[in-house]
Amino acid sequence: MISNSSKIPGEITRFAPSPSGRLHLGHAHSALFAAQAADPGGRFLLRIEDIDVARCRPEFEAAIYRDLAWLGLEWEQPVLRQSERFDLYRDALRQLEARDLIYPCFCTRKEIAAEIAAAGAAPHGPDGPLYPGTCRRRSVAERRRRLEGGEAHAWRLDLAKAMEQVGPLTWHERGQGPQQAQPQLLGDVVLARKDVPTSYHLAVVLDDAAQGVTLVTRGRDLFVATHVHRLLQALLDLPVPEWRHHDLISDASGQRLAKRHDALSLAALRDAGLAPAEVRAKAGFPERA
Numbered sequence: 001m002i003s004n005s006s007k008i009p010g011e012i013t014r015f016a017p018s019p020s021g022r023l024h025l026g027h028a029h030s031a032l033f034a035a036q037a038a039d040p041g042g043r044f045l046l047r048i049e050d051i052d053v054a055r056c057r058p059e060f061e062a063a064i065y066r067d068l069a070w071l072g073l074e075w076e077q078p079v080l081r082q083s084e085r086f087d088l089y090r091d092a093l094r095q096l097e098a099r100d101l102i103y104p105c106f107c108t109r110k111e112i113a114a115e116i117a118a119a120g121a122a123p124h125g126p127d128g129p130l131y132p133g134t135c136r137r138r139s140v141a142e143r144r145r146r147l148e149g150g151e152a153h154a155w156r157l158d159l160a161k162a163m164e165q166v167g168p169l170t171w172h173e174r175g176q177g178p179q180q181a182q183p184q185l186l187g188d189v190v191l192a193r194k195d196v197p198t199s200y201h202l203a204v205v206l207d208d209a210a211q212g213v214t215l216v217t218r219g220r221d222l223f224v225a226t227h228v229h230r231l232l233q234a235l236l237d238l239p240v241p242e243w244r245h246h247d248l249i250s251d252a253s254g255q256r257l258a259k260r261h262d263a264l265s266l267a268a269l270r271d272a273g274l275a276p277a278e279v280r281a282k283a284g285f286p287e288r289a
């Protein structure tokens with residue numbers, strides 16, 4: 001929970017689930033955490049992160065609204081849906097392309113894995129080996145030829161160039177203090193996937209800015225992503241919020257909750273007869289006396 005000492009009144013926070021499965025206790029914790037951080041006097045917003053058009057489904061989105069309302073949460077309308085904002089993401093991408101800060105990447109996952117294996121000792125980030133930069137080294141002529149030939153491609157950030165352009169950056173973790181931005185931990189991240197004109201990283205910074213979010217609250221698993229988000233904010237001249245990464249809740253065996261833990265979905269708990277207050281307590285938010 002957010003301690004009172006690190007709370008600022010009038011905060012704008014958001015909960016940003018992906019409608020690719022049912023919400024579980026971990027989501028409830030995250031949503032309640034964000035709502036509590038906006039209280040008192042702030043605004044709690046909801047954002048549907050549905051860029052993954054193959055995995056997201058309308059019935060999961062409808063279930064998100066039902067589950068959150070059942071938990072007793074209220075959020076502002078309209079709800080922002082990322083699938084309606086592809087043009088905006090494309091514009092930002094074109095801006096970065098015009099500044100030569102991104103490059104098309106034609107690699108398949110298999111090719112990347114093979115390249116890494118062949119290199120022997122590839123640099124590793126917290127999420128595994130970093131992209132080895134294969135497509136960054138292609139000539140302008142080759143890039144143009146392959147793009148014109150309609151070859152499937154993602155767009156990656158040219159990290160070294162981007163970092164050089166903005167210089168050292170810091171960001172603020174609420175309750176912990178200033179953090180030196182280390183976007184090199186994730187390397188040349190994908191900013192637009194082969195199938196959609198954005199990626200999680202690009203959409204999240206543009207949308208947090210569009211929604212006027214002042215405090216980004218989310219799980220500790222996304223702490224490292226924040227280094228990249230801070231860099232993107234600097235490149236795109238976006239306002240810089242503060243962050244508060246909360247602990248992840250785990251199940252009885254100490255395993256982190258993921259969407260596949262269907263038994264702990266909010267729907268399953270509700271069907272088992274639990275009351276909203278009991279689920280809020282399980283999610284780490286017992287009622288105040």
Ligand code: GLU
Binds near residue numbers: 018204222
């Ligand atoms: N959509 C992300 C998720 O469901 C959350 C992203 C964020 O809060 O920045 O894990």
